[in-house]
Amino acid sequence: MKRAARAHLRLGALEHNLGRVREAAPGRRVMAVIKAEAYGHGLLRVAHVLAPLADGFAVSCMDEAEALRGAGFRLPLLVMQGFKNDRELRQAAREDITVVVHDESQLRLLETTPLSSPLQVWLKLDTGMGRLGFSATRAAALHGGLQRCAQVVQPPVWMTHLACADEPERPENAAQLNRFEAATQGLSGLRSLANSASILALPRSHGDWVRPGIMLYGASPLADRDPARHGLEPVMHLQAPLVAIQDRSLGDTVGYGATFQCPRPTRVGVVAIGYADGYPRHVPNGTPVLVGASRAPLIGRVSMDMITVDLTDHPQAAVGDPVTLWGEGLPVDEIAAAAETISYDLLCAVADRVQVTTQP
Structure with missing residues (x-):
């Protein structure tokens, strides 16, 4: 499946x-x-x-x-x-x-x-x-x-x-x-x-x-984690759709363990990807994703099949829109640094249940 x-x-x-x-x-x-x-x-x-x-x-x-x-x-x-x-x-x-x-x-x-x-x-x-x-x-x-x-x-x-x-x-x-x-x-x-x-x-x-x-x-193979500096282009662009958007109030919590508390009225997006797909469970609050070409922070714990992101500053985002987890504009090295690991780990961990598409 x-x-x-x-x-x-x-x-x-x-x-x-x-x-x-x-x-x-x-x-x-x-x-x-x-x-x-x-x-x-x-x-x-x-x-x-x-x-x-x-x-x-x-x-x-x-x-x-x-x-x-x-x-x-x-x-x-x-x-x-x-x-x-x-x-x-x-x-x-x-x-x-x-x-x-x-x-x-x-x-x-x-x-x-x-x-x-x-x-x-x-x-x-x-x-x-x-x-x-x-x-x-x-x-x-x-x-x-x-x-x-x-x-x-x-x-x-x-x-x-x-x-x-x-x-x-x-x-x-x-x-x-x-x-x-x-x-x-x-x-x-x-x-x-x-x-x-x-x-x-x-x-x-x-x-x-x-x-x-x-x-x-x-x-990037080097500790500076900047592939563009070395003229390298990402091959893999990992994306998943927004499947729900919820409005939460000041003080509401999000996700397992209630590790994130909304500091303002917050528009919360739910993205259909999680650690069972290979997205690292232990990335912290604030780890970026791309909504369109703009960054939005992850909030709450990564779940098996879902992550939650703060869409308050992205009023145009709608259910069905793609969210980029890494790829063009968001190097996998940056996500690896947030997860306190290396890009090799993240790329090799992408699960078989993730669809693969290609272009020349």
């Missing part, structure tokens, strides 16, 4: 934002990150738009890669968590899927599992993220071991992930870059370090392959 809430996707913004990647990192290969249903925008939908423009697609797991191969996409695919077992390893070799190797168990499987053909490997070093990857001090030994492995296309691609790229002035970024460069000096193979934030703010990190994610969808 679909709701009246609608996520309208401007697919041309995807093309524009990938163009910004190429402007910011000229001459680099672009591995477009479309994991997690393309950050809530639809895996296959986004793949169809970006396939003519990107040099490859990065996903999280083999299931996502297999869905892309099953849909006919033949460009390079990178599985960033690699393979979990010998079945997935054989599948990767059979379908020409590139895998990230980040763990000893994967190395053992590479050495012992018969494959139909060698496969391309990206070797991940942990230079300070503290999550996946081999110690940077092991780079030379790992390189030598993989050179002796007939199952691997030579040479591997070297990769790492920057923990603080969204705050480019932090010293951890330079420390990670120094560590990576020292570890891989003199070793054959292409390099990949840059996510969206470092594409925009850390040119030294660009390497050979860049891996843009959130910036493709028009949200």
Whole structure:
């Protein structure tokens, strides 16, 4: 069952934002990150738009890669968590899927599992993220071991992930870059370090392959939370209709817990969207929505299927009018800041029951 809430996707913004990647990192290969249903925008939908423009697609797991191969996409695919077992390893070799190797168990499987053909490997070093990857001090030994492995296309691609790229002035970024460069000096193979934030703010990190994610969808990867400053255009415009308008008196309360008390006679609009649709429950009073092109504040708690907004200064608003929760004129980053989270969280959380419409 679909709701009246609608996520309208401007697919041309995807093309524009990938163009910004190429402007910011000229001459680099672009591995477009479309994991997690393309950050809530639809895996296959986004793949169809970006396939003519990107040099490859990065996903999280083999299931996502297999869905892309099953849909006919033949460009390079990178599985960033690699393979979990010998079945997935054989599948990767059979379908020409590139895998990230980040763990000893994967190395053992590479050495012992018969494959139909060698496969391309990206070797991940942990230079300070503290999550996946081999110690940077092991780079030379790992390189030598993989050179002796007939199952691997030579040479591997070297990769790492920057923990603080969204705050480019932090010293951890330079420390990670120094560590990576020292570890891989003199070793054959292409390099990949840059996510969206470092594409925009850390040119030294660009390497050979860049891996843009959130910036493709028009949200800011940097802590300043201003996508327009970086020339990015929002892809998703989340809207829902006004389903009721009520007049409340001075002192009346609105919503669960009576957390909002009307400071004046108030025209209260009820909008057909709530936390079951992916709108964050914990945004505070005053979080903006757009009524037409003007802002109105949210009042009261977000409910499962509804929110309430103050329409006192919007006498023209009528039942049936669309209300924008984020999109053009109201960056998702601003709503994420109000919710004390990040835009990735909000975009990925939009529920299946929300209608999706598209335009070129």
